[in-house]
Amino acid sequence: MGRKFFVGGNWKCNGTTEEVKKIVTTLNEAQVPGDDVVEVVLSPPFVFLPVVKSLLRPDFQVAAQNCWVRKGGAFTGEVSAEMLVNLGIPWVVLGHSERRQLLNESSEFVGDKVAYALSQGLKVIACIGETLEQREANSTMTVVAEQTKAIAAKISNWDNVVLAYEPVWAIGTGKVATPAQAQEVHDELRKWIHQNVSAEVAAAVRIIYGGSVNGANCKELATQPDVDGFLVGGASLKPEFVDIIKSATVKN
Ligand SMILES: O=C(CO)COP(=O)(O)O
Numbered sequence: 001m002g003r004k005f006f007v008g009g010n011w012k013c014n015g016t017t018e019e020v021k022k023i024v025t026t027l028n029e030a031q032v033p034g035d036d037v038v039e040v041v042l043s044p045p046f047v048f049l050p051v052v053k054s055l056l057r058p059d060f061q062v063a064a065q066n067c068w069v070r071k072g073g074a075f076t077g078e079v080s081a082e083m084l085v086n087l088g089i090p091w092v093v094l095g096h097s098e099r100r101q102l103l104n105e106s107s108e109f110v111g112d113k114v115a116y117a118l119s120q121g122l123k124v125i126a127c128i129g130e131t132l133e134q135r136e137a138n139s140t141m142t143v144v145a146e147q148t149k150a151i152a153a154k155i156s157n158w159d160n161v162v163l164a165y166e167p168v169w170a171i172g173t174g175k176v177a178t179p180a181q182a183q184e185v186h187d188e189l190r191k192w193i194h195q196n197v198s199a200e201v202a203a204a205v206r207i208i209y210g211g212s213v214n215g216a217n218c219k220e221l222a223t224q225p226d227v228d229g230f231l232v233g234g235a236s237l238k239p240e241f242v243d244i245i246k247s248a249t250v251k252n
Pocket residue numbers: 010096166170171172173174210211212213231232233234235
């Protein structure tokens with residue numbers, strides 16, 4: 001059983017209603033492989049989720065960029081997993097490095113969020129990745145294993161999890177990981193999952209790459225055997241996102 005290619009578009013904290021509608025129109029008109037070949041998930045800011053969901057072609061899905069760690073209640077400014085389910089939002093991005101770094105989300109907190117979101121029926125794009133300092137200190141695998149372990153410790157079913165390897169030094173920098181660098185970490189991560197979770201999960205879980213992916217570099221990255229797709233930031237706001245979706249065809 002092959003792993004279906006996965007392309008996520010993380011719009012981060014960008015967009016106006018007009019811009020959002022324009023991106024959706026471009027994507028709706030694009031000729032791309034069917035959803036039997038590639039799973040496409042767009043992640044607009046919370047406030048645009050309803051409009052994107054209502055206008056978007058039915059073969060594409062939507063994701064929130066975060067949700068609260070437990071059941072909703074007196075948590076001003078937060079959005080709960082239950083609310084996303086109530087709105088028919090199937091996916092959520094959790095543990096993005098921008099939240100880990102700027103908002104001090106710890107690996108344990110991210111693990112708790114992943115577990116709670118899954119328990120409510122959401123599918124999760126769980127992000128991990130090392131900083132430049134950590135890579136230069138040769139601790140890439142230690143870091144991503146620690147981040148993955150904090151998730152593995154809290155969940156027992158990985159069916160609804162996509163793991164996004166996003167090296168922090170490659171995010172928004174134009175400094176994309178080489179295909180060999182991405183493949184090396186994805187391969188190591190799969191081995192870690194084989195040893196620490198199970199052979200079945202290791203074979204089935206999709207590990208996608210994120211960090212300066214664009215229309216020009218996506219194909220070569222996609223040829224790597226353990227790269228099962230992408231989580232795209234900046235380029236997901238541009239028409240070249242269509243080319244990134246089309247890179248799924250290199251797997252077939
Ligand atoms: O953080 C990212 C996706 O979640 C990657 O962002 P860029 O593609 O802009 O580098």
